[in-house]
Amino acid sequence: MAAFSFNKLVIFGVGLIGGSLARALRERAGLAGRVVGVGRSVRSVERALELGVIDEAAALGDDIALAQALQCADIVLIAAPVAQTGPLLARIAPFLDARTIVTDAGSTKSDVVESARQALGARIEQFVPGHPIAGRESSGVDAALPELYVDRNVVLCPMPENAPDNVERIASMWRATGACVREMSETQHDRVFASVSHLPHVLSFALVDQILATPDAELKFSFAAGGFRDFTRIAASSPEMWRDICLANRAALLAELDDYTAVLARFRAAIDASDGAALEAAFARSRVARKEWQERGGIKPSGDAVAK
Amino acid sequence: MAAFSFNKLVIFGVGLIGGSLARALRERAGLAGRVVGVGRSVRSVERALELGVIDEAAALGDDIALAQALQCADIVLIAAPVAQTGPLLARIAPFLDARTIVTDAGSTKSDVVESARQALGARIEQFVPGHPIAGRESSGVDAALPELYVDRNVVLCPMPENAPDNVERIASMWRATGACVREMSETQHDRVFASVSHLPHVLSFALVDQILATPDAELKFSFAAGGFRDFTRIAASSPEMWRDICLANRAALLAELDDYTAVLARFRAAIDASDGAALEAAFARSRVARKEWQERGGIKPSGDAVAK
Numbered sequence: 001m002a003a004f005s006f007n008k009l010v011i012f013g014v015g016l017i018g019g020s021l022a023r024a025l026r027e028r029a030g031l032a033g034r035v036v037g038v039g040r041s042v043r044s045v046e047r048a049l050e051l052g053v054i055d056e057a058a059a060l061g062d063d064i065a066l067a068q069a070l071q072c073a074d075i076v077l078i079a080a081p082v083a084q085t086g087p088l089l090a091r092i093a094p095f096l097d098a099r100t101i102v103t104d105a106g107s108t109k110s111d112v113v114e115s116a117r118q119a120l121g122a123r124i125e126q127f128v129p130g131h132p133i134a135g136r137e138s139s140g141v142d143a144a145l146p147e148l149y150v151d152r153n154v155v156l157c158p159m160p161e162n163a164p165d166n167v168e169r170i171a172s173m174w175r176a177t178g179a180c181v182r183e184m185s186e187t188q189h190d191r192v193f194a195s196v197s198h199l200p201h202v203l204s205f206a207l208v209d210q211i212l213a214t215p216d217a218e219l220k221f222s223f224a225a226g227g228f229r230d231f232t233r234i235a236a237s238s239p240e241m242w243r244d245i246c247l248a249n250r251a252a253l254l255a256e257l258d259d260y261t262a263v264l265a266r267f268r269a270a271i272d273a274s275d276g277a278a279l280e281a282a283f284a285r286s287r288v289a290r291k292e293w294q295e296r297g298g299i300k301p302s303g304d305a306v307a308k
Numbered sequence: 309m310a311a312f313s314f315n316k317l318v319i320f321g322v323g324l325i326g327g328s329l330a331r332a333l334r335e336r337a338g339l340a341g342r343v344v345g346v347g348r349s350v351r352s353v354e355r356a357l358e359l360g361v362i363d364e365a366a367a368l369g370d371d372i373a374l375a376q377a378l379q380c381a382d383i384v385l386i387a388a389p390v391a392q393t394g395p396l397l398a399r400i401a402p403f404l405d406a407r408t409i410v411t412d413a414g415s416t417k418s419d420v421v422e423s424a425r426q427a428l429g430a431r432i433e434q435f436v437p438g439h440p441i442a443g444r445e446s447s448g449v450d451a452a453l454p455e456l457y458v459d460r461n462v463v464l465c466p467m468p469e470n471a472p473d474n475v476e477r478i479a480s481m482w483r484a485t486g487a488c489v490r491e492m493s494e495t496q497h498d499r500v501f502a503s504v505s506h507l508p509h510v511l512s513f514a515l516v517d518q519i520l521a522t523p524d525a526e527l528k529f530s531f532a533a534g535g536f537r538d539f540t541r542i543a544a545s546s547p548e549m550w551r552d553i554c555l556a557n558r559a560a561l562l563a564e565l566d567d568y569t570a571v572l573a574r575f576r577a578a579i580d581a582s583d584g585a586a587l588e589a590a591f592a593r594s595r596v597a598r599k600e601w602q603e604r605g606g607i608k609p610s611g612d613a614v615a616k
Contacts, residue, residue: 119380134531196532200539208594210571221601224504225441229606230538231508236598239591250579257576263518268565271558276551283547286516290544293529
């Protein structure tokens with residue numbers, strides 16, 4: 001496992017995710033390479049410059065600045081909403097050095113791979129799809145932390161076209177932040193996250209939506225307690241981000257939703273039949289699994305609660 | 309609002325709920341009345357005696373001890389699983405003084421009222437149904453706290469047969485613990501709690517159940533993060549307790565489940581149609597409502613996280 005170093009890292013979207021990577025590589029790993037931040041406008045990355053998270057800022061719309069930013073870049077990270085990944089890659093493609101490795105931080109991967117293939121064409125071999133599993137309730141570069149990725153999973157979904165060395169280089173970058181790098185196919189990634197992340201978000205939004213649609217919503221909210229609080233914490237997540245994830249991971253999410261609906265129908269039948277034994281058995285299995293998950297380490301909070 | 313005092317309080321089931329009431333009345337309100345704990349056997353209430361939470365212990369099966377325990381009691385609290393409320397009231401009925409007020413702490417109310425009517429007959433006027441909305445992750449008398457009810461809601465569901473003075477007496481007892489007493493019908497109670505408590509528990513158990521049934525459950529759990537952690541915390545709740553609640557509140561819970569399934573079907577259709585605007589609008593409404601709920605005070609944790 002080679003130690004990681006870089007001369008120039010270019011980050012598209014210097015918010016929590018991109019900003020934390022830059023801070024981790026500088027402050028945690030002590031690396032001295034140049035970090036360039038690119039935003040829609042120079043103003044949108046000015047705060048990152050002010051905070052010293054990046055060394056240089058460039059505007060996406062400025063061809064000359066963009067070309068300069070990408071010149072001799074070792075690594076490009078796309079840390080933008082998944083729906084923007086395709087357009088961003090298409091914008092970058094004409095200015096991309098042949099030796100630059102591009103990676104991303106999107107929450108879904110099949111759609112990203114598809115749009116990357118369209119945007120990059122033959123240069124798809126330069127793109128290593130990735131997904132760091134980390135977040136905070138607060139967002140933006142002011143929330144960026146050098147320790148955000150410590151003991152977190154980062155998933156890479158290498159493609160047949162990727163040179164193994166390029167995949168290893170992106171893996172070693174993430175390991176330098178303290179993360180644990182794991183590989184899987186983009187299909188497997190999307191199925192796993194549809195199940196443990198995207199579906200629970202939809203279910204949580206749906207519960208609040210259901211209550212809101214009833215005439216005694218206020219009364220219900222006034223009696224909501226700890227179970228409701230935890231179950232619906234993720235219903236306060238970003239509507240735009242979760243709209244995009246639902247659309248980007250549509251197929252896998254629909255499959256999980258249908259499967260979940262079938263489980264609910266089974267529970268419903270047991271309640272309807274007053275089948276206490278079936279309910280208790282199912283609840284007991286879930287309880288054991290949930291407790292074991294927690295005991296195996298569950299998920300360690302970093303800073304404040306993780307929002308993903 | 310008359311100050312509360314009592315000469316003799318009898319608690320059936322001296323665990324977290326009953327024990328915290330006793331401790332609150334003594335330690336928080338500084339009241340000096342006698343507290344008698346009744347358990348299946350004297351041994352099961354010995355720990356409460358040891359801790360000084362009660363003054364006297366009696367065994368449910370012992371007619372003479374039970375008659376003595378109930379003699380001249382001002383108030384009887386049934387703090388046992390809802391399924392046991394009917395049998396307990398039937399057991400108590402023959403020994404009940406005409407001036408004793410009986411109340412309970414069950415999580416469901418329509419079924420409790422029905423079984424109380426059967427068990428108490430004409431003495432139903434002595435029974436004031438109640439539900440303190442408080443809990444901790446730990447249970448048993450060792451977890452009892454004098455502050456458990458401070459700023460918590462206690463719901464009373466007065467019946468037409470209750471004398472207003474008796475209802476007020478139970479209300480003043482709970483207010484002495486620091487709780488906020490609210491009244492509603494048992495039907496309304498069961499609908500509200502089916503919505504904000506019972507349904508989320510079933511939904512949370514169902515998600516873990518769904519994952520467990522898949523061949524890659526271990527892989528999925530290994531990538532579960534903060535959203536999963538919070539969403540499924542209540543899936544570690546007591547299977548017996550939640551089996552009983554599901555059965556006791558069957559009708560209201562089935563109605564909520566069906567309503568929820570309809571909301572999910574609506575969300576599914578929007579995802580299937582890639583209707584981003586509909587998804588974003590629904591998510592945004594939920595987010596605003598969830599944030600407002602939190603800002604209005606949400607629910608204050610007491611000691612450790614509230615489990616209900």
